[in-house]
Amino acid sequence: MTLDGHDPAPAWFDVSSPDAARARRFYQDLFGWTVNVLDDTYALVGADGGEPAGGIGQAGPGSPYTGIVVYFRVADVDEALARAEALGGKRRLDPRALPGQGRMAVFDDPDGNPVGLLGA
Template identity: 30%
Template sequence: MIPTITWFNIPAGDTERARAFYEKVFAWKVEPFPGMEEKGVFEIVTGGIGGEILPRSHTGEPITVFIGVSSVEEYATRAAGFGGRVVVRKTAVPGRGYFVICEDTERNRFGLWEDDPQAG
């Protein structure tokens, strides 16, 4: 498996407004994220790379890309070994998989994603 970008998060102060923007600009289909509707999270379900619009946790939070890998633990260790660091340790997304958030040597954040329908 060659690691490639598989997902992205778009943080927003107003997720409904952001949803309308991306639907209008790119004609993306954006729906409430199953199980996260009450938190204002939306999933971008248009073909290609997946993504979501979610409430912003802090000012200036950038769009985060997620790179699909065979093992988030293995690649997080590799990132740390080459001068990066782990910012968010392995976290389950029930029924979908696991993610880790890392920083590279330039303090850019990126996510690692491991598909696993048994995640819990």
């Protein structure tokens, strides 16, 4: 089954940690990921020579979540978020623009698991 004409395959992941530097070291040592630190709050991670597969960010008091969130690609973030809410999901992070990357949003599924959306 597809959502908005897209296969529901993971497109990105984020690890949000109260100690992003520690999380970067942990996952780099565990998986051998290349870590490209953008600033004190965020780093891109992925395989050597490959596109980044995800990121590790600094969670703070205003962070919408901590832990790991998997993002799924959809054609329309607003439409997919509305559908998730109609099915019992709860909005956690309103849709927002990602420079050069489209838009994102996060909702909780009916069990409280955060799920991300990426798209237009």
